[in-house]
Amino acid sequence: MRSMVTASRGLLLSWLTIFGVVASAQESDNPFRLVQFQPPEPLQPRERESAVEEAPARLKLPEDLFGGVNQVDRLPPHRRRLATSPAASAVFGSESKGRVSNDVGNLLRKAISAHGVSTQDRTPIVSETRIRGQRTGQVLASGSYWTPVRADLDTMMNKIDSRLLEDVVIIKGPYSPRYGPGFRFVDFNLIETPRFEQYETHGSTSFDYDTNGEQSYGRQTLLGGSQDWGFRVSYGHRTGTDYETGDGRDIPASYKSRDLFFALGWDRGEHERFEFNYLRLDQTDLEFPGLVYDINFLVTNGYELKYVNTNPLIGDRLDSEVWYNETRFEGDTLNSGKTKQIPTLPTILFSPSGFDGFAITDAEGQSMGYRVETTFAEADGTQTSVGFDITHLRQHLNDIEPLIPDPDDNNFPIPPSQSTDVGLYWEEVAPVSDVVTLTAGGRIDFVTTQANNNVDGVPITISDNLWVDSLNRDFFLWSAFLTAEIAVNDHWTVTMGAGHGQRPPTLTELYTNSSFIGSLQPGLTALMGDPELRKERLTQLDFGIQGNFENARLGAHGYFSWVNDLITYDLMTPAGGAGGLGGLPQAAQFLNTDRAIIAGFETYAEVDVQPWLTTFGTMSYIEGRDLSRDEPSRFGFFDRSGVFDRNHESLPGIVPLETRLGVRLQDPSAERTWGVEVSARIVDDQDRIAASLGEIETPGFTTYDIRAFRRHGPWLLTAGIENFTNKNYREHLDYRSGLGVFRPGINFYSGVELNY
Numbered sequence: 001m002r003s004m005v006t007a008s009r010g011l012l013l014s015w016l017t018i019f020g021v022v023a024s025a026q027e028s029d030n031p032f033r034l035v036q037f038q039p040p041e042p043l044q045p046r047e048r049e050s051a052v053e054e055a056p057a058r059l060k061l062p063e064d065l066f067g068g069v070n071q072v073d074r075l076p077p078h079r080r081r082l083a084t085s086p087a088a089s090a091v092f093g094s095e096s097k098g099r100v101s102n103d104v105g106n107l108l109r110k111a112i113s114a115h116g117v118s119t120q121d122r123t124p125i126v127s128e129t130r131i132r133g134q135r136t137g138q139v140l141a142s143g144s145y146w147t148p149v150r151a152d153l154d155t156m157m158n159k160i161d162s163r164l165l166e167d168v169v170i171i172k173g174p175y176s177p178r179y180g181p182g183f184r185f186v187d188f189n190l191i192e193t194p195r196f197e198q199y200e201t202h203g204s205t206s207f208d209y210d211t212n213g214e215q216s217y218g219r220q221t222l223l224g225g226s227q228d229w230g231f232r233v234s235y236g237h238r239t240g241t242d243y244e245t246g247d248g249r250d251i252p253a254s255y256k257s258r259d260l261f262f263a264l265g266w267d268r269g270e271h272e273r274f275e276f277n278y279l280r281l282d283q284t285d286l287e288f289p290g291l292v293y294d295i296n297f298l299v300t301n302g303y304e305l306k307y308v309n310t311n312p313l314i315g316d317r318l319d320s321e322v323w324y325n326e327t328r329f330e331g332d333t334l335n336s337g338k339t340k341q342i343p344t345l346p347t348i349l350f351s352p353s354g355f356d357g358f359a360i361t362d363a364e365g366q367s368m369g370y371r372v373e374t375t376f377a378e379a380d381g382t383q384t385s386v387g388f389d390i391t392h393l394r395q396h397l398n399d400i401e402p403l404i405p406d407p408d409d410n411n412f413p414i415p416p417s418q419s420t421d422v423g424l425y426w427e428e429v430a431p432v433s434d435v436v437t438l439t440a441g442g443r444i445d446f447v448t449t450q451a452n453n454n455v456d457g458v459p460i461t462i463s464d465n466l467w468v469d470s471l472n473r474d475f476f477l478w479s480a481f482l483t484a485e486i487a488v489n490d491h492w493t494v495t496m497g498a499g500h501g502q503r504p505p506t507l508t509e510l511y512t513n514s515s516f517i518g519s520l521q522p523g524l525t526a527l528m529g530d531p532e533l534r535k536e537r538l539t540q541l542d543f544g545i546q547g548n549f550e551n552a553r554l555g556a557h558g559y560f561s562w563v564n565d566l567i568t569y570d571l572m573t574p575a576g577g578a579g580g581l582g583g584l585p586q587a588a589q590f591l592n593t594d595r596a597i598i599a600g601f602e603t604y605a606e607v608d609v610q611p612w613l614t615t616f617g618t619m620s621y622i623e624g625r626d627l628s629r630d631e632p633s634r635f636g637f638f639d640r641s642g643v644f645d646r647n648h649e650s651l652p653g654i655v656p657l658e659t660r661l662g663v664r665l666q667d668p669s670a671e672r673t674w675g676v677e678v679s680a681r682i683v684d685d686q687d688r689i690a691a692s693l694g695e696i697e698t699p700g701f702t703t704y705d706i707r708a709f710r711r712h713g714p715w716l717l718t719a720g721i722e723n724f725t726n727k728n729y730r731e732h733l734d735y736r737s738g739l740g741v742f743r744p745g746i747n748f749y750s751g752v753e754l755n756y
Contacts, residue, residue: 065098065709065718066664066677067091069604069616070546070553071113079167081383082187084429084439085175085483086495086542087557087602089113093165093191097718098677098709100208100749102238104141104157104168104188105129112662112679115557115602116172116620118655120733121743122288123253124213124240128155130733131184132172132559133598133622133654137506137567138536140182143189144304144323145391149365150414151508152291152518154327157188159281159300161236163206163219164261166191173540173559174479174501177425177443178373180391181477181503183538183561190277190304193230193265194223204755208718212747213243213253228267235260242287242337246728246745252287252337271311277304279325289341290523290735292516293361298329315374322370332360342738348524348585351403359516360402363414365395369421381431391421395507399515400457411457412514412526417471417507419449435487442480447504449473451511451531458513465513467634468531473510475535477502483542491549495557497542505533509567509590516585520569520652522694523737524585528572530634534592537564554605561599565592568626568651570633571641571693586694591633591640596651598624611668619659623688624651641692652693655732656686656700676708686732696736701729719750 071090072083083090091111101107105127109119119127131139136148141156148154171185179185201224208217221234238257242250260280267273281300288294302325312318333345349357373387397414404410427441451471453461463471481499488494508517512529519525539562546555573587600622608614630647632640639645662679666672685700707720726746734741 064092064094066675066707067095067098067111067113068553069112069115069606069618070548070555073548075167075169079169079189081429082176082178083169083171084437084485085171085173085481086497086544087115087172087559088175089115089117089170089172091168091170093162093167096162096165097206097716097751097753098707100210100707100718100720100722100751101162103127103155104160104162104165104186105155107162107165108168108170108186112604112616112618112660114170115604115618116600116622117170118658118733120731122152122155122291123255123286124215124243124744125238125255125257125283126153126155126158126286126288129157129186130653130655131170131186132561132600133624133651134184135653137509138182138503138538139184139186140179141186141188142179143187144302144321144325145180145367145369146325147365147367147393147506149327149329149395150361150363150397150517151506153286153288153293153295153329153331153361154298154363154365157186159279159302159327160188160190161259161261163236164190164234164259164279173481173497173542173561174499174538175439175441175481175483175497175542177427177441177479177481178371178387180389180421180423181443181445181447181479181501183501183503183536183540190261190263190279191232193232193263193275194225195227195230195265195267196225197227199226200224202756204753206751206753208749208751210240210747210749212722212744213240215240225265230265232261232263234262243744243747245742246723246726247742248745249739249742251289251741251744252335252341253289254337255283255286257281257283257286271309273308275306275308278302283329287335287337289337290737290741291518292342292345292359292524293331293333294335294338295329295331298327300327301325312374316377317375318373319375320370320372324366324368326364326366328362328364330360330362333358342524344738345524349403350401352405357401357403360400361398363395363397365393368392381429383429385427387425389421389423389425391423392418393420393507394418397512397515398457406459408457409459411455412516413455413458414508414512414515414529415452415455415458415462415471417449417451417511419447419504419507421445421447421504437485439483439485440481443478445475445477447475447477449475449504449507449510451507455513462511462513463531466511466529466531471511471531473504473531475504477504477535492545492547495542495544495546498540500537500539502535502537504535505530505567505590509533512590514587518735518737520586520588520693521696521733521736522586523735526585526587528587528589528635530590532634533567533590534565536566536592538562551608552606554603556601556603558601559599561597563596563598564594566596566626566651567591568593568596569641569693570636572635588693589633589635593626594628594631596624596626596628598622598651612666614664614666615662616664617659617661619657621657622654624654625649626651626690629692643692646692649692650688650690652690652695653733654686654688656688656698657684658682671711673711674709676706678704678706680704683731698730698732701727703727703729714755716753716755717751718753720748722747722749 279302286295351357369391371389396416425443483497544557606616
């Protein structure tokens with residue numbers, strides 16, 4: 001009954017917000033006299049008149065709120081050149097308003113242009129992004145090099161509010177040399193400072209509310225500047241309580257989050273530009289329903305300085321950036337919601353009575369580095385970039401059970417550890433003819449890692465515990481790729497690519513010492529690192545075709561990857577009941593498997609049936625298989641995970657076939673003042689599982705959403721219903737710990753934004 005009352009009230013408020021309040025508003029011109037800042041045109045020789053096509057006009061509603069199935073060509077030139085790889089995707093930060101997203105990962109999950117991208121929602125505001133079946137370490141996030149401090153309570157991009165984004169470029173293979181040694185890349189660009197014809201200041205105030213979980217979000221922004229400088233100050237505040245599943249069960253997932261963003265830009269003459277960003281994030285009382293720990297507090301500080309010169313002493317464009325970001329947090333298992341969700345946790349954790357065990361955790365990490373890139377351009381359109389970068393990471397984690405009698409044997413840490421990566425790279429874009437453009441590149445890296453051998457609360461040295469002589473490692477890595485874009489005619493384009501990439505093990509994979517880090521589907525997993533892990537090596541082929549017509553956009557892309565020495569898991573002690581009711585936690589060891597494959601496809605189509613009617617559909621499929629799973633880790637004595645005579649098995653954490661279908665109604669006039677989107681997300685059942693690692697099958701489901709907006713002068717109103725059939729379901733990546741994590745049921749949301 002409570003769900004029905006909430007649903008009715010939410011539906012009434014949502015639609016009255018759009019069509020009732022707006023009807024009484026007075027028409028007014030947009031007060032902004034903003035000169036849309038176009039970054040200095042790159043990639044042209046100084047002695048030649050600019051032949052580069054200017055950046056497209058700023059997106060208009062509804063495209064900027066709902067997005068399209070393929071948006072790469074809408075990127076400005078300095079961002080478009082990063083997305084020359086096959087199947088690259090682009091998502092714009094403005095979509096976060098229409099799709100009501102939280103962090104970057106949540107936006108990528110909801111955007112219809114992010115094909116092949118899946119997320120694991122750990123809380124309503126913390127999500128891990130996976131691209132074509134690969135995760136952190138294999139997937140790198142740039143825009144300052146972001147890396148998680150703790151692989152379950154922290155992710156690459158959960159610190160970035162999606163409302164702070166200008167755009168996101170997704171590269172789905174080893175087809176870019178700029179971001180470091182990895183296999184897939186996410187390059188997010190924070191919203192840039194404005195420029196005006198004369199000194200002006202403006203503001204923006206917005207507020208959103210979601211009924212499921214009583215989630216509220218407010219943001220206040222002040223911006224201003226003149227012709228050669230600009231600034232932006234923005235403060236956001238989010239709160240939420242437990243959300244309700246489709247069958248009426250409460251999931252403990254409350255949170256409080258506050259962020260401050262400051263940006264200052266300065267143009268030094270016609271060719272030079274500086275951009276400084278500072279981000280501060282404070283979060284408290286975050287509940288993670290499927291994991292051992294909740295976060296009591298988390299603090300992030302991030303600094304980034306960019307410099308662009310389009311008339312340097314050498315070359316035709318110089319890009320450089322330096323960054324530093326740090327995150328620290330503390331958490332424990334003492335929240336009442338934790339015991340409610342995982343009833344056996346106090347008995348799993350040590351206590352003298354056997355019934356009141358608890359644990360505490362603290363973690364800290366830093367990322368710092370810089371990148372310098374010079375681009376040369378020839379009159380025939382050839383562009384050559386060479387760059388140099390250094391990235392330094394630090395990390396440590398304590399995982400303590402205080403009731404263990406021996407204080408010298410109660411910590412299961414990641415010891416204070418660090419890595420340094422020195423990289424050199426090259427990329428060339430060459431128009432071979434009027435119809436064929438080739439892009440080639442390569443990169444070499446030298447990575448060193450080390451860790452403290454003695455840690456408080458660990459009775460022996462870390463090296464003895466991990467059965468190695470030394471914790472120091474050195475890795476020499478290289479990557480190379482070649483892609484082709486063939487314009488068959490005015491409408492059809494064929495893309496092809498071949499690339500090889502290598503990446504080192506993460507500090508967690510090398511050094512974790514039985515820490516409770518949720519990484520597998522069962523959730524309660526104590527992980528052991530291996531300092532003798534080998535580097536991963538991936539070779540990938542891509543082929544795709546896309547069509548762009550006046551009233552239709554469509555495409556299909558397929559890929560096949562061979563992975564050598566893939567880092568996966570050996571289950572040392574299987575969980576009883578997957579760590580659930582009456583079950584024990586599982587213990588797993590990182591190890592290399594000799595051979596694995598990852599393959600799949602993505603398709604999309606969008607058709608403007610009428611000026612007021614657009615239909616769209618997307619589909620993505622991933623197949624991941626371990627082809628040599630019979631070898632155990634160094635800590636094992638039998639076939640891996642105690643399962644015999646099974647050499648082939650699906651890789652863990654592979655999402656099932658997913659299809660999205662939708663229809664969009666929109667204002668056919670040039671003003672585009674309103675729009676409505678109805679969509680269905682159809683997810684197949686997943687029976688391709690890593691059963692030896694405790695993974696279980698997940699039934700399929702279909703959810704339906706409706707979203708709408710109405711613009712009236714300086715006002716923008718949004719509303720919608722997510723999962724409006726109140727489906728009770730869970731994703732394949734959701735944790736099965738305790739009572740199991742299920743997704744939110746029906747949710748009504750509404751929002752208002754005023755620009756002035």
